[in-house]
Amino acid sequence: MQDGAAQSGAKPQPLPEKVSVTLTVNGTERRFSVLPWVSLLDALRDHLDLTGTKKGCDHGQCGACTVLVDGRRINSCLTLAVMRDGAHVTTIEGLAANGALDPLQQAFIDHDAFQCGYCTPGQICSGVGLIAEGRAKSADEIREFMSGNICRCGAYPNIVAAIQQAMGTKP
Amino acid sequence: MSMLNNTAKTYTGTATSRVDGRAKVTGAAKYAGDFNAGGLAYGAVVEATIARGRIAQIDISAARRVPGVIDVITHENRPKVADSDEAWRDDVAPEEGSPFRPLYDDAIKFNQQPIALVVAEEWEIARYAASFVRVDYEKQPFVTDVYRKRDDAIVVEKPDRPRGDAAKAFAAAEVRHEADYFIPTEHHNPMELFATTAMWEAGGPLTVYDKTQGVRNVQQYLCSVFEKKPEEIRVLSPYVGGAFGAGLRPQYQVVLAVMAALKLQRSMRLVLTRQQMYGLGYRPATIERLALGARRDGTLDTITHEAVGVTSQFEEFSRNDTGWSALLYASPNARYEHRVAPLDVPTSCDMRAPGAATGVYALESAMDELAVALKMDPVELRLRCYSDRDQNEDLPYTSKRLRECYREGAAAFGWDKRKVEPRSMRDGKSLVGWGMASGVWEALQMPTAVRIVMTANGHAEVSCAASDIGTGTYTIMAQVAADSLGIPIENVTVHLADSTLPRAPVEGGSWMAASACHAVIATAGEVRKELLRLAKLMKGSPLADAVEEDVTLSDGKLVGRRQTERGVSISDIMRHGALERIEKEKTNEFAEDKAHARNTHSAVFAEVKVDEELGVIRVTRVVSAVAAGRVLNPKTGRSQVMGAVVGGIGMALHEETIYDHGLGRIMNANIAEYHVPVNADIHDIEVIFVDEPDALINPLGIKGLGEIGIVGVAAAVANAVYHATGVRVRDLPITLDKVLAGRQAA
Amino acid sequence: MIPFQYTRANNIADAVRLIAATSGAKFIAGGTNLLDLMKDNVERPTTLIDISRLPLTSVEETASGGLRIGALVPNSDLAWHPLIEKRYPLLASAILAGASQQLRNMASTGGNLVQRTRCAYFYDTATPCNKREPGSGCSAISGVNRGHAILGASTSCIATHPSDMCVALVALDATVHVTGPNGARAIPFADFHRLAGDTPHIDTNLGPDEIITSIEVPAKGFASNHSYLKIRDRMSYAFALISVAAALELKDGMIQEARLALGGVAHKPWRNPAAEAALRGRPADEASFAGAADLLLRDARPQAHNGFKLDLARRAIIRTLSQAAHGTPQSQSNKTIQ
Numbered sequence A: 001m002q003d004g005a006a007q008s009g010a011k012p013q014p015l016p017e018k019v020s021v022t023l024t025v026n027g028t029e030r031r032f033s034v035l036p037w038v039s040l041l042d043a044l045r046d047h048l049d050l051t052g053t054k055k056g057c058d059h060g061q062c063g064a065c066t067v068l069v070d071g072r073r074i075n076s077c078l079t080l081a082v083m084r085d086g087a088h089v090t091t092i093e094g095l096a097a098n099g100a101l102d103p104l105q106q107a108f109i110d111h112d113a114f115q116c117g118y119c120t121p122g123q124i125c126s127g128v129g130l131i132a133e134g135r136a137k138s139a140d141e142i143r144e145f146m147s148g149n150i151c152r153c154g155a156y157p158n159i160v161a162a163i164q165q166a167m168g169t170k171p
Numbered sequence B: 001m002s003m004l005n006n007t008a009k010t011y012t013g014t015a016t017s018r019v020d021g022r023a024k025v026t027g028a029a030k031y032a033g034d035f036n037a038g039g040l041a042y043g044a045v046v047e048a049t050i051a052r053g054r055i056a057q058i059d060i061s062a063a064r065r066v067p068g069v070i071d072v073i074t075h076e077n078r079p080k081v082a083d084s085d086e087a088w089r090d091d092v093a094p095e096e097g098s099p100f101r102p103l104y105d106d107a108i109k110f111n112q113q114p115i116a117l118v119v120a121e122e123w124e125i126a127r128y129a130a131s132f133v134r135v136d137y138e139k140q141p142f143v144t145d146v147y148r149k150r151d152d153a154i155v156v157e158k159p160d161r162p163r164g165d166a167a168k169a170f171a172a173a174e175v176r177h178e179a180d181y182f183i184p185t186e187h188h189n190p191m192e193l194f195a196t197t198a199m200w201e202a203g204g205p206l207t208v209y210d211k212t213q214g215v216r217n218v219q220q221y222l223c224s225v226f227e228k229k230p231e232e233i234r235v236l237s238p239y240v241g242g243a244f245g246a247g248l249r250p251q252y253q254v255v256l257a258v259m260a261a262l263k264l265q266r267s268m269r270l271v272l273t274r275q276q277m278y279g280l281g282y283r284p285a286t287i288e289r290l291a292l293g294a295r296r297d298g299t300l301d302t303i304t305h306e307a308v309g310v311t312s313q314f315e316e317f318s319r320n321d322t323g324w325s326a327l328l329y330a331s332p333n334a335r336y337e338h339r340v341a342p343l344d345v346p347t348s349c350d351m352r353a354p355g356a357a358t359g360v361y362a363l364e365s366a367m368d369e370l371a372v373a374l375k376m377d378p379v380e381l382r383l384r385c386y387s388d389r390d391q392n393e394d395l396p397y398t399s400k401r402l403r404e405c406y407r408e409g410a411a412a413f414g415w416d417k418r419k420v421e422p423r424s425m426r427d428g429k430s431l432v433g434w435g436m437a438s439g440v441w442e443a444l445q446m447p448t449a450v451r452i453v454m455t456a457n458g459h460a461e462v463s464c465a466a467s468d469i470g471t472g473t474y475t476i477m478a479q480v481a482a483d484s485l486g487i488p489i490e491n492v493t494v495h496l497a498d499s500t501l502p503r504a505p506v507e508g509g510s511w512m513a514a515s516a517c518h519a520v521i522a523t524a525g526e527v528r529k530e531l532l533r534l535a536k537l538m539k540g541s542p543l544a545d546a547v548e549e550d551v552t553l554s555d556g557k558l559v560g561r562r563q564t565e566r567g568v569s570i571s572d573i574m575r576h577g578a579l580e581r582i583e584k585e586k587t588n589e590f591a592e593d594k595a596h597a598r599n600t601h602s603a604v605f606a607e608v609k610v611d612e613e614l615g616v617i618r619v620t621r622v623v624s625a626v627a628a629g630r631v632l633n634p635k636t637g638r639s640q641v642m643g644a645v646v647g648g649i650g651m652a653l654h655e656e657t658i659y660d661h662g663l664g665r666i667m668n669a670n671i672a673e674y675h676v677p678v679n680a681d682i683h684d685i686e687v688i689f690v691d692e693p694d695a696l697i698n699p700l701g702i703k704g705l706g707e708i709g710i711v712g713v714a715a716a717v718a719n720a721v722y723h724a725t726g727v728r729v730r731d732l733p734i735t736l737d738k739v740l741a742g743r744q745a746a
Numbered sequence C: 001m002i003p004f005q006y007t008r009a010n011n012i013a014d015a016v017r018l019i020a021a022t023s024g025a026k027f028i029a030g031g032t033n034l035l036d037l038m039k040d041n042v043e044r045p046t047t048l049i050d051i052s053r054l055p056l057t058s059v060e061e062t063a064s065g066g067l068r069i070g071a072l073v074p075n076s077d078l079a080w081h082p083l084i085e086k087r088y089p090l091l092a093s094a095i096l097a098g099a100s101q102q103l104r105n106m107a108s109t110g111g112n113l114v115q116r117t118r119c120a121y122f123y124d125t126a127t128p129c130n131k132r133e134p135g136s137g138c139s140a141i142s143g144v145n146r147g148h149a150i151l152g153a154s155t156s157c158i159a160t161h162p163s164d165m166c167v168a169l170v171a172l173d174a175t176v177h178v179t180g181p182n183g184a185r186a187i188p189f190a191d192f193h194r195l196a197g198d199t200p201h202i203d204t205n206l207g208p209d210e211i212i213t214s215i216e217v218p219a220k221g222f223a224s225n226h227s228y229l230k231i232r233d234r235m236s237y238a239f240a241l242i243s244v245a246a247a248l249e250l251k252d253g254m255i256q257e258a259r260l261a262l263g264g265v266a267h268k269p270w271r272n273p274a275a276e277a278a279l280r281g282r283p284a285d286e287a288s289f290a291g292a293a294d295l296l297l298r299d300a301r302p303q304a305h306n307g308f309k310l311d312l313a314r315r316a317i318i319r320t321l322s323q324a325a326h327g328t329p330q331s332q333s334n335k336t337i338q
Helices: A040-047 A103-110 A120-133 A139-145 A156-167 B021-026 B123-130 B146-152 B166-172 B215-225 B252-264 B275-279 B323-328 B356-374 B378-384 B402-413 B473-485 B512-537 B570-576 B634-653 B713-725 B736-745 C012-021 C034-039 C075-079 C082-087 C089-096 C101-106 C109-113 C165-171 C273-279 C286-296 C308-326
Strands: A019-025 A028-034 A066-069 A072-075 A088-090 B041-047 B053-059 B069-074 B114-120 B134-139 B154-157 B175-183 B195-199 B206-210 B233-236 B268-271 B286-294 B300-312 B333-343 B425-427 B430-442 B448-455 B460-464 B492-496 B551-554 B557-560 B567-569 B581-588 B599-611 B617-627 B684-689 C005-008 C025-028 C047-050 C059-061 C067-070 C175-180 C183-188 C211-217 C226-231 C242-251 C254-263
Touching (some): A019 A040, A040 A066, A072 C101, A103 A156, A103 B021, B041 B252, B069 B123, B069 B252, B114 B123, B166 B300, B252 B268, B402 B599, B430 B713, B473 B512, B512 B551, B512 B581, B599 B713, B617 B713, B634 B684, B634 B713, C012 C025, C012 C047, C075 C082, C075 C101, C075 C109, C082 C089, C089 C226, C165 C254, C242 C308, C286 C308
Parallel strands (some): B617 B684, C025 C047
Antiparallel strands (some): A066 A088, B041 B114, B053 B134, B175 B286, B286 B300, B425 B430, B599 B617, C175 C211, C242 C254
16 A cells, blocks of 8 residues: 555545345355445455455465356456356355365365465365366476465475375375 | 373374364364454555655545545554553564554654554455555655665674684685675565454453464553553464464554554454565565685584674564574584664564574585585585584583484485586486585473363363464374373364463464473373372272372273273263363473573485576475474474475575665565465475484473474575586575576676 | 446447546456556556456457457466467467466456556556656666566666567467457557557557457467477466567478567567568578577667576577477476476
């Protein structure tokens, strides 16, 4: 945040009307109203109380906010909730079906693919997206296609191992 | 271990999955910014855009007019806060200086200093309104470049008596190496943004969820700053999204969030932006000078290590980078001196292995250069200088298996196949380099209290104010509790990081594992004692004659240590005593032992491949052999060391906080251009825990793993880059342009 | 971020009408760059016109044997489109060298063209920047400029264009199709981006009321001999210090046609016809490649902190052309540079 230079000469503008947004989140239809500037990430966290999705940079630089929108992994910080009206969103809270962990969630535990756990929801959603894409197979490819998720604790080798386990390419 | 039980299942020392794993993989684990409440207000910070001066005028009128804005707080309208330095000095603050106080007065001491807090109904409203806070500054000259203050830095650490005459020995040495090394400012960049959620409740305490490594520290600090009674503020951090030292001291966002919550009598969340986190503490940029003198046989005559690190103009933070050099290797002459240069920046702070990650980088780079000068294998040089005594204090170690680290690490790496000459190994268009370095850290331990509540159904709740910043504290405490209470780990619940829980030190310095686990054992002993007392009261008790030393808890029963068939189940004892629960709390203190040095050690081996023409560097393999006493949990312990190796690779190749010294501003205050390793940067990392029994340090023989994993890594990588290319880059990070420049100069 | 009205365009005509009628309006598609800049108050649109649902997501073969790529095809879909992978692997490779999979899933083809520089001063509203605030000065010229331009820089701006995809597109002789109030027109890719000159605030020749509808690549895709090599400070998820797109058409070891473009060196994806002409008719060997590199870099001028880029660019050009000549394009997953 900078000083008034960014707004030199400008006056505060009135806020626009809130807009109604409907999302199917983890299989449940959720309808809410937000100002247009609310990111999908903030909508999930602040408006739908789904705080499993994390904010690590708010600029698409870390991947902590990764969710699946209509089956594809994206950075939820760089999209507006209103733009996603009607979409199907899967967050980390929606991966375990009836209490049974997704194979990748279990693989993360098995391989200790995290320490602090903060990047983990994004890593797992990204990994689920990666597996669904069906492109990355080798360790090199997994590393490259998981590079949009930074883990400052440095769990990368374990993350790769967990994904390989979930893909069934390694016991 | 005699302290533990001969139960069918022993958790301590066994690879155990994290007990908080499920919470973390399902999104259920709540971090400071994850606690929601009705009526939560959101804050946004306005930062200074100059490096030094004062606020001549600050106009918040336009910001206040933004619809949805609740308040704008500045130094002019803030509520009263404590006004002595003492009141603002947290537990781990530097002893010297005047701690920073956000929104205290009109003085600007560093760029990105918070100068206003906007509070609004929604985050984006607060951020928008923040852009309308208008500031006129009176600017003053500033310096942010440590090189400009190198010559007038202040001496903060040097030995009372130098060992021998280092300078004279250097002049007379058969083989000499002398060079400067530089580590730039680095920022911790934990993935979690610094955040505080303060829950305000009429008549109740203010409940503060904060991103911190020490809830007790933050709680006492807040009570002091806001002049509150201890029961009026409660601080929690059940999950911490990494910290690496950044959360040791209370950060300004917790002050601002609490200030606003108290003033507005409203629950409040303040999450700093990633950019704003560059206005917090950092690993200080440090200039290191090493001078080594040796005999042709590779024994050291003399070591001189001098360093100049950065601190702020208002606080004197430092960690001794230089003492390690005089400690580690046998040398009759040694001199060290650590100085600090006060600059117009925030106060530097601890970052993983403070002082050692940097100081040992310089030492171990210099040792590699000496090995080159001696035409000696770098491992061999270290063995010739090996010391079984702490060279500074001339004390034996409680244990030191560094020799085994060299041996096991080298064997796993295949070091014997290394060709000595630089540029002698290739893989296609890449030059291959193998480098190694030693690592050293302290094995510290602190008094810590733990409460255990044992219930008749054989469950235990273990409580402690300690934080788990991702290190695995929840898990190792559960393991040790399960073993010492003789119950399955599933029956143990660990509660941490709540200021109302029994006292613990901040989570740092690698001391938490030893401190917390021995506190668990001590308190479990009290539980056992109580169970024995009750068991003796039972009619026909098989333990009627038993004394405390004779019994142990195993498999849900209190049994004889030698005759395990002689026992009574915990539930029977408690039913008989008509007790639902046994609650015990004890503070564990460690016996003082001034006759021994306590350290962890490591040997790190790294392989790099450097494209000969393009200078692109890849770290393809690392073996880290660590001697750190007994490892409580090889699974989480391995992760901890592996992650530290990743941090060390970042330090070697990527990390640098880049200043525009003309503006006194950081120009890569984000996590796109402040490069930390991504998945594609990291390949094979093998962690070896060298068997290091230690009967002297503490009953479990544990030393802690938090720091040792990063120490030496940057040097091992730098030495490998030299071995690959023949280019010695002495200022980190080793980017490809520096390698190319070195080739051209050669 | 400043408040804005949000509206959705129903069709291309609607989009053009809306943007012409609304001052301070901007289109939003993927949003990956625009929202990033809005959060930092660098971009301050008062209306966002959401074009993300317009039917511009197809990849179609053209009558002349090329492909017409809808402006809203996500970068990831484009990189993995069978026709792109088969016929334009250089483009696929360049796309995969950029950003992360999450960002590529969001970012649109058209949006990639209009992404703005990563110059730190452009992002920092506390510092002067001619691109952000015309006339305020350039902080980078006297500041930290390791990542900045070595070709075509002006005295008012030394920023670079950050795209990888565009480097491949300019090499492939793509055409940008746009529609405005006066109808549709086509802009050759090399003319789409501008040099900074004394108007660094204007990145492209796209009119203020125009919308990109598609990008067309001609039939020639150089599928046999190509490579995209990106040199950066870490192995992935980082902007280029230097990137090179090279494509060759070979016959009996002789170069029939050559394409050579650079990223990370200029205010626009850099292509030099003279350097390509110098390669034509020459043997595909290192001497030819070095000659082309020297020609391309003849007018390169370093900034205070990026002198290394001159030599690095030369070496990278030679290596990339060599990879192309050998038919061993740079993998974007295996980071070994052959």
